[in-house]
Amino acid sequence: xxxxxxxxxxxxxGSIGLLMICGAVILGPRFLPPGPPSDPAHSALVPxxxxxxxxxxxxxxxxxxxxxxxxxxxxIVDGPYSxxxxxxxxxxxxxxVQSWLGTDRYGRDLLRLMLLGGRLSLMIAxxxxxxxxxxxxxxxxxxxxxxxxIDAVLMRSVDAMMAFPTLLLLILCAAVLxxxxxxxxxxxxxxxWMGLARLxxxxxLSVRERQFVMAARVSGxxxxxxxxxxxxxxxxxxxxxxxxxxxxxxxxAEATLSYLGLGLPPTTPTWGLLVSEGHRVMMDAWxxxxxxxxxxxxxVICFALxxxxxxxx
Amino acid sequence: MGTAVTLLRRLALLPLLVLLxxxxxxxxxxxxxxxxADTIDNPRLTPAARTHLKALYGLDQGARSQYFHxxxxxxxxxxxxxxxxxxxxADVIATALPPTILLAGTALAMDVILGVLLALISAxxxxxxxxxxxxxxxxGVYGLPSFWLAGLAILLFSLxxxxxPASHMASVxxxxxxxxxxxxxxVRHLILPASILGIVGAASTARYxxxxxxxxxxSHHILAARARGISESRILWTHTxxxxxxxxxxxxxxxxxxxxxxxxxxxxxxxxxxxxxxMWQAAVARDIPVVMGCTLVGAVAVILGSLVADLLxxxxxxxxxxx
Numbered sequence: 001x002x003x004x005x006x007x008x009x010x011x012x013x014g015s016i017g018l019l020m021i022c023g024a025v026i027l028g029p030r031f032l033p034p035g036p037p038s039d040p041a042h043s044a045l046v047p048x049x050x051x052x053x054x055x056x057x058x059x060x061x062x063x064x065x066x067x068x069x070x071x072x073x074x075x076i077v078d079g080p081y082s083x084x085x086x087x088x089x090x091x092x093x094x095x096x097v098q099s100w101l102g103t104d105r106y107g108r109d110l111l112r113l114m115l116l117g118g119r120l121s122l123m124i125a126x127x128x129x130x131x132x133x134x135x136x137x138x139x140x141x142x143x144x145x146x147x148x149x150i151d152a153v154l155m156r157s158v159d160a161m162m163a164f165p166t167l168l169l170l171i172l173c174a175a176v177l178x179x180x181x182x183x184x185x186x187x188x189x190x191x192x193w194m195g196l197a198r199l200x201x202x203x204x205l206s207v208r209e210r211q212f213v214m215a216a217r218v219s220g221x222x223x224x225x226x227x228x229x230x231x232x233x234x235x236x237x238x239x240x241x242x243x244x245x246x247x248x249x250x251x252x253a254e255a256t257l258s259y260l261g262l263g264l265p266p267t268t269p270t271w272g273l274l275v276s277e278g279h280r281v282m283m284d285a286w287x288x289x290x291x292x293x294x295x296x297x298x299x300v301i302c303f304a305l306x307x308x309x310x311x312x313x
Numbered sequence: 314m315g316t317a318v319t320l321l322r323r324l325a326l327l328p329l330l331v332l333l334x335x336x337x338x339x340x341x342x343x344x345x346x347x348x349x350a351d352t353i354d355n356p357r358l359t360p361a362a363r364t365h366l367k368a369l370y371g372l373d374q375g376a377r378s379q380y381f382h383x384x385x386x387x388x389x390x391x392x393x394x395x396x397x398x399x400x401x402x403a404d405v406i407a408t409a410l411p412p413t414i415l416l417a418g419t420a421l422a423m424d425v426i427l428g429v430l431l432a433l434i435s436a437x438x439x440x441x442x443x444x445x446x447x448x449x450x451x452x453g454v455y456g457l458p459s460f461w462l463a464g465l466a467i468l469l470f471s472l473x474x475x476x477x478p479a480s481h482m483a484s485v486x487x488x489x490x491x492x493x494x495x496x497x498x499x500v501r502h503l504i505l506p507a508s509i510l511g512i513v514g515a516a517s518t519a520r521y522x523x524x525x526x527x528x529x530x531x532s533h534h535i536l537a538a539r540a541r542g543i544s545e546s547r548i549l550w551t552h553t554x555x556x557x558x559x560x561x562x563x564x565x566x567x568x569x570x571x572x573x574x575x576x577x578x579x580x581x582x583x584x585x586x587x588x589x590x591x592m593w594q595a596a597v598a599r600d601i602p603v604v605m606g607c608t609l610v611g612a613v614a615v616i617l618g619s620l621v622a623d624l625l626x627x628x629x630x631x632x633x634x635x636x
Contacts, residue, residue, distance in 0.1 A: 156326075163330045163615050164337075171577060172596045172604060173341060252458055256578055259460045260593070272458070279464045283472060293461030300456035 011309025017302035025118040032112075036097045039064040040107040042079025045285045048102040048110075056093040057086065064097070064107065102287045104277060108269075110288060114295055117269040121299070124184050124270075125250040129243055131189025132196060132250075137239070139193070140200025141227065144208065155201070158194045166191050170253065171262060181264060184257070188250050196242055203235040241310040248303035255296050271296045320620070327616050334612040335605060339383070342601050343376040349396040349599045370396055383605065392609075393602035397595060402606040405591060410610075412482055413580070413587030416506055417572040423511025425565065428518025433549070435519065436526040447519070454516035463509050463582045470505060478502050480584040506583040510576055518564060525557040532556075558629045566622020570615040 036043060036052040042065035043052055053068040055077065067078040075091055077084045101110040143154040170187060177183050207213055213230050221229075258264060258272030266273065271292040278289025350366040358366075367373045371382065386393055392402035431451065435444045454462075471479035478484065478501060487498050529535065530553055538552045577589035584590075588607060595603035 159326075160330055160333050162619065163334050163612050169338075171593055172338065172608075248456070255458050256460065259458070260578065260581065272460075275458070275461055275464070282464060282468050286468075289461070289464055293458060293464075296458050296461070297453065297456035301452055304452060304455060 008309040008312040010305045010312065014302045014305030014307075014309055017298065018306065021118060021299055021302065022122065025115055025122060028115040029112065032115075036064040036099050036103070036107075036109055037062045038103075038107045038109075039079075040105075041082035042066075042077055042084075043099075043103055043107045044080055044105050045281060045288070046099055046103045046107075047285070048100060048287055048291075050099050050102065052097050052099050054095050054097055055086075055091050058090045058092055101291055102285070104274070104288045105281045105285075110274075110291060113269040113274060114271065114292055117271045117274055117292065118295060118299075120181065120264070120268060120270050121251055121254060121272075121296075124181055124188070124254050125247050127185040128188035128192070128250045128254075129247050131185060132193040132246060133239075133243055135189065136193035136196025137200055139197040141204060141231065143197070144201045144204035145223070145227075151201075154197075158197050161191075161194050164191070170257060171260065184254060184264065188253055192246060192250065192253075196239065196246070199238055199242055200235055203238060204231050207231060207234045237310060237313065241307050244303050244307035244310060248300040248307070251296060251299050251303070320624070323620055327613070330616055331609060331612050335387075335609055336380075338605060338608045339380050339601075340376075342599070342604055343379070347599060348372040349601070352598050379601075383602070392606045395595070395600055395603045397598045397600040397603065402602045405603055406588070406606055406610060409586065409588045409591045412585060413589065414572060416503065416580070416585055416587060417510065417568075417576065419503060419507040420510035420514060420576075421565070421568055421572060423507060424514030424518055424568075425561070427511065427515035428522060429561070431515065431519040432522035432526055433554075435523045436530070436553075437549075439527055448523075451516040451519045454512060455520060457513075459509055459513050459576070460578050460582060462513065463506070463579060466505050466509060467582070477505050479505070480582075482586060506579050506585055510579055514568070518561065521564065522557060522561055525560050526553055529553050529557045555629060559626050562625035562629050563622040566618050566620075566625055569618030569621060570611060572614070 036054055039062065042063055046052065046066055050066050052064045052066055055063045055065075055068065055075070057063065063077050063084070065077045065079050069076045069078075070088065073088045075086045075088050077086060099109055099111070101114065104110055104113065139154050139158065143151045146154075170191060173183075173187050177187075207230065213226065216226055216230060254270065255272030255275070258270040259276045261273075261276065264270055264273070274292035275289050275296075278285075278287075278292065282289055348367060349370060350363050350372060353363075353366075364373075371379060374382075383393060392406075394400070395402050395405050398405050431447055435447045438444060467479045470477045482499060482502050483495070484498050484502075487495055490498065535548060535552055538548050543552070577593055579585070580587045580589040581593060588610070591603060592607040592611075594600075595607065
């Protein structure tokens with residue numbers, strides 16, 4: 001009876017993209033060969049694909065440079081900001097590493113930074129969406145099933161929350177509170193649940209009067225079973241779509257706050273912060289600003305595709 | 314009748330909502346560590362002078378006393394004096410509002426015109442190659458962060474090609490130019506930030522409108538219109554576009570807050586002297602009166618915006634009018 005429908009292409013494309021990002025971000029740092037170490041003096045702003053020679057010296061220093069030449073018993077390490085001549089005897093090990101996406105202005109490997117930052121961005125967006133999902137579901141379901149007064153109070157608070165200029169509120173809080181992943185998750189979650197609450201309330205109100213729900217309620221089905229058997233399956237689709245689109249919005253919001261320097265402390269390389277760092281060296285190098293920006297776009301587009309795909313289901 | 318009552322009821326709620334928003338904002342600012350006097354980064358400022366400053370601005374009093382003081386002044390139409398800009402808050406907002414409205418208004422016009430145009434082109438032949446290209450393009454722009462696009466645009470058009478200025482509203486010394494030259498200068502400064510905001514907005518407008526156009530095309534009244542032999546272009550313009558505009562006018566109503574609040578990111582990147590930048594500077598410097606003033610203006614804009622959106626929706630789609 002139930003015909004198996006083919007999954008929408010957008011859903012498949014978006015999911016594959018998202019899985020790729022998740023895989024890269026989770027497994028990447030563990031399985032990639034160690035990238036070049038940060039050596040600001042010799043390998044700052046090296047373009048993507050450059051082969052870097054990594055030298056470990058007897059005195060404990062590690063140098064990385066795109067141009068290392070040996071002249072007699074001297075090793076000449078050249079770089080944009082410094083040139084050193086080192087006796088070959090003090091070099092304890094020497095290996096060649098490729099910097100696939102180039103380095104930033106501190107000589108840090110961009111690929112590695114982006115993988116670490118992507119992990120943070122994904123985690124913050126996911127947890128923020130979770131907070132927004134839990135609050136939105138709770139408020140929406142309670143408003144729809146709790147009676148007239150609870151409905152009125154909850155929906156007026158939704159109106160009040162929506163009356164806050166969201167980005168201004170985010171900026172205000174982020175400027176004023178201690179920045180950190182937890183603060184950011186709570187902030188993003190608490191400023192984005194209102195649409196979901198309205199959606200859930202509307203959906204549940206429309207199912208509530210249907211005969212199968214009425215039948216369940218008059219026959220004494222406990223409320224939690226009515227919720228889990230009748231309401232949740234009915235609201236699953238629209239809620240999933242909303243959450244997918246919201247995830248994209250949260251990724252962008254987090255990136256925007258980080259770009260403005262209001263998100264996480266500058267030591268954590270989120271994608272928004274990397275773009276902002278990249279803009280400082282825009283005239284000398286295109287990759288530090290461009291590549292993290294494209295990563296943000298890729299992630300947001302994946303979420304949008306998944307959201308569109310769920311709608312087509 | 315129904316519309317008028319709903320309208321009045323929601324207008325009556327406005328002051329209450331604004332007061333609520335203001336109170337919560339005040340609590341957030343107060344809960345933050347540090348006051349304006351602590352953020353001043355001047356090595357010559359002695360601790361005694363700091364204390365004196367706090368007393369001068371009333372920052373040494375309790376949060377509740379400060380709140381009621383602010384509220385009492387507000388009741389008399391006084392928004393207070395900015396610590397940071399050394400001006401009445403009303404003046405600060407009055408100078409920041411016109412640039413923001415100019416920028417956001419231009420952007421909104423570009424957003425709507427470009428968005429409707431793209432959606433109409435896309436929806437003519439859904440699934441055709443023009444539609445596919447436009448869909449991919451708008452999805453791409455939708456995903457790109459506006460700060461990234463802004464950086465790229467500055468790099469390309471200002472720094473490399475040198476066609477357009479990269480920041481501010483006017484060139485240095487422009488106030489001594491003739492009126493015509495000044496206008497041209499303003500327009501040249503406006504193009505980049507307005508285009509960034511407009512194009513990013515148009516991408517999502519086109520996405521929404523295309524979906525709702527295709528939705529309307531599947532409905533019965535279109536089939537009926539076709540059966541009556543009405544021409545395809547008339548079906549598109551009157552029978553499809555008007556009901557599909559419902560979500561779009563909601564979108565326009567909801568962008569009123571952006572019109573007033575300013576796009577913080579774009580204003581910051583282009584050093585555009587508008588509301589968003591003021592609010593950001595004030596928040597960082599704990600300039601409570603300005604933060605409160607901006608929040609008030611923002612909250613009124615949000616509430617009025619959603620009201621206008623609902624009215625416009627009812628105008629575009631008679632089916633949602635209250636009975």
